Amino acid sequence: MGAVKSKRVPRAVREQQMLDAAVLTFARRGYAAASMDEIAEAAGVSKPLVYLYLNSKEDLFSTVIRRESEALVAAVAAAVEPGVTADRQLWSGLKGFFAHTAAHPAGWAVLHQQARTHGEPFAREVAMMRAEIVAFVTELIGAAAKEAGCVGELAEREVAGLAHALVGAAESLAEWVNVRTDEGASGEREHPSAKDTASTMMNFVWAGLGRLTEGGRWAPGGLVGQQSASGARR
């Protein structure tokens, strides 16, 4: 046992090895600075084989993005508990999100940092995945408002803004958590579990949403318009 040098491997397997190597290399160096030579070496094969199977650097990058994108979406979708209240759905989805990004930091880095900074073919792919997630969150917020017997209505545009903010917050936390971990190269640093991170997010988000759905609004003078009149004024 132990892969001695693994020669003469079937194509499907080799392709995955190459994609694994590519994810790591793109994450570490960035798209432009990652050379096909380096990727091939990391995959343990020669450069021509990479081209034979994946055609070009662009195609390779696209394939990587698609694979990581689908894996992330699938992970989140699988994590969401169906048929429960909106907050529980969000919580379970967040747990899935943080767990997946923590387990695949390179993939997440490629999606979050590399793919978005490079021209149309790539950015679009990620944008679509993100849009999917934002749409899901938007739905949840709407559902939450319904469940809470929302007072005063949330404008569609405001909901979209909230969803974007929520997703951005989650992305920021995912990166923060990963970076903290990566830097502690000396092995086991206290890596907050996905559950903890998800809880932080829920605390950050849901309590506020609760108030909003009750009609509360923040204004320069403080919170106003609380359902019960008590809130106005500090």
Add this chain to the structure above:
Amino acid sequence: MGAVKSKRVPRAVREQQMLDAAVLTFARRGYAAASMDEIAEAAGVSKPLVYLYLNSKEDLFSTVIRRESEALVAAVAAAVEPGVTADRQLWSGLKGFFAHTAAHPAGWAVLHQQARTHGEPFAREVAMMRAEIVAFVTELIGAAAKEAGCVGELAEREVAGLAHALVGAAESLAEWVNVRTDEGASGEREHPSAKDTASTMMNFVWAGLGRLTEGGRWAPGGLVGQQSASGARR
């Protein structure tokens, strides 16, 4: 009289022209794809002059990042109203942030998209600036807790997490707003003012924070541990 071709310009001015051109080019093309040729041409000078003043592509990029970084921090700092309650300080800071990023989209793109995706020398610079802002926000959250007579204490780690989430949310909104505007190529699209965007953020954030400081927590079963059942007093 009348600057025919702007010759014999003092060094300080020339440098700024180069940096302006560099910001635009880096934002448009990305670090790797931006060639020194293109930057020099955009700046209206010859390439050797760029090297004479800015030494190398790396130095140029670093200088750009530092300049944009400092400009952003300065803009936020200048926007913060001193001596008022924490929420008002946060609000004014956010307004400053959104106003600056909207006014300098290229600079923001370089900081947010380019600098973070390229190796150590650059990412660190941005990370430090971000840390500065996160620290400021962390302080505000702490102050808010104090002001509210915080119940039960917020763990330092939790506060840091909240601050990161908040900053991430703001970044996400900044980009969302800018992109929405850029895409609406059909002329004047309703570009939400910095004030509106800041309000969205405050609604998203502050109401929740308020509950947190009152001891409320979200748990899988819903919100729990509210100070009193309905006693949202200060």
Add this chain to the structure above:
Amino acid sequence: MGAVKSKRVPRAVREQQMLDAAVLTFARRGYAAASMDEIAEAAGVSKPLVYLYLNSKEDLFSTVIRRESEALVAAVAAAVEPGVTADRQLWSGLKGFFAHTAAHPAGWAVLHQQARTHGEPFAREVAMMRAEIVAFVTELIGAAAKEAGCVGELAEREVAGLAHALVGAAESLAEWVNVRTDEGASGEREHPSAKDTASTMMNFVWAGLGRLTEGGRWAPGGLVGQQSASGARR
């Protein structure tokens, strides 16, 4: 029964299939641009088999050239009517030449365009075949001179020059005729028969040669030394 996929074909046949494919591919793409992959695919076999039978790209090209060379020479030789006057022999040879090149345009293209433009190994092969034909033509011119009771002798060197000119003229006509045909993509263009083309050549050549053997020469002032009109009898 019925060759479903033509398996288990004897080597000699397979080789011819490969050579056929190679001729077409080399003609279409040129030597350098023709890839072994393309040739193998066109032949309907796997690439290693091509190498097994034909050793290398150079060998393959050489073999192609030799085969086409010999086929052309054989066609011309077979066409020549033996035992008749020199002019009739030339005419029949030309008919054979034009008929063969028209029937095998790819082979002719490889010989005429590809083989001569690539280094020594190949050019020599074609040069030798051409020399064979030139020698035959030279002989015919000599014989014609004899038959006509040549006046004043034709220097050996001059005869060689005439032969080269004649062959070049024939080659030029062969290509002109083929190209004209290929371009007339709009269906049936009047493709001059080999007979017609050979007649054009004979008119071009023989009428002039007749005068030459009679002692006529062109000189800056016009034709001189004509047999009659100015008494150039022997």
Add this chain to the structure above:
Amino acid sequence: MGAVKSKRVPRAVREQQMLDAAVLTFARRGYAAASMDEIAEAAGVSKPLVYLYLNSKEDLFSTVIRRESEALVAAVAAAVEPGVTADRQLWSGLKGFFAHTAAHPAGWAVLHQQARTHGEPFAREVAMMRAEIVAFVTELIGAAAKEAGCVGELAEREVAGLAHALVGAAESLAEWVNVRTDEGASGEREHPSAKDTASTMMNFVWAGLGRLTEGGRWAPGGLVGQQSASGARR
């Protein structure tokens, strides 16, 4: 005195040096086998400079072809004696042609052997030049027919065929003469002067044409239809 290493040369000069080197290399190796490295080295400069000035291998080849094409056409045009009889014009043009091709064998090789075998962009250029020359010859043949009080008319198509044959013959002679010379690497081999070669061509061509314009035709039985009835031989 004596070009030591010729550094810092003005662009126009360097470009010509590069083109000179390219002509030699393309002629020696063929388009595909000639590497830009080799061309650059032959020109005494670095590869990037070649690209800076000439953009790409294709552009370089095109430029070479155009330059050599124009030089050849100009040489022939300059050589043609204006205002004299058709045969003298043809003779002087041929002298110019043979003199130029003998003086620039590499250029001629590129035009005659390389350019025609490579795709549309290049072949067209040469085809146009050749068409120009063929047209000129066609005109001369027509004029000659007129001058001679042509009997029986030459069909337009026949004239075109004759012109093509004539040009092909000239090309063949040009190459023959050059090759004979090149191979005698031991210095001064008896290189037939352009004048001699042109004379051979005129003898080959004109004497025969003379008969043609008088109504003579070659037919399987020999020359027929000579102006004077005497021609109908056995």
Add this chain to the structure above:
DNA sequence: GATGAATGAGAGTTCATTCAT
């Protein structure tokens, strides 16, 4: 101070060619 001329180093890509099955 400013620039046209020039290059070392390296990237993406392709291809003829060979094993091992």
Add this chain to the structure above:
DNA sequence: CATGAATGAACTCTCATTCAT
């Protein structure tokens, strides 16, 4: 016999960077 898997070597092209004027 026949082929999928794999590669060494080379090629075109680009770019950051530096002299010499």
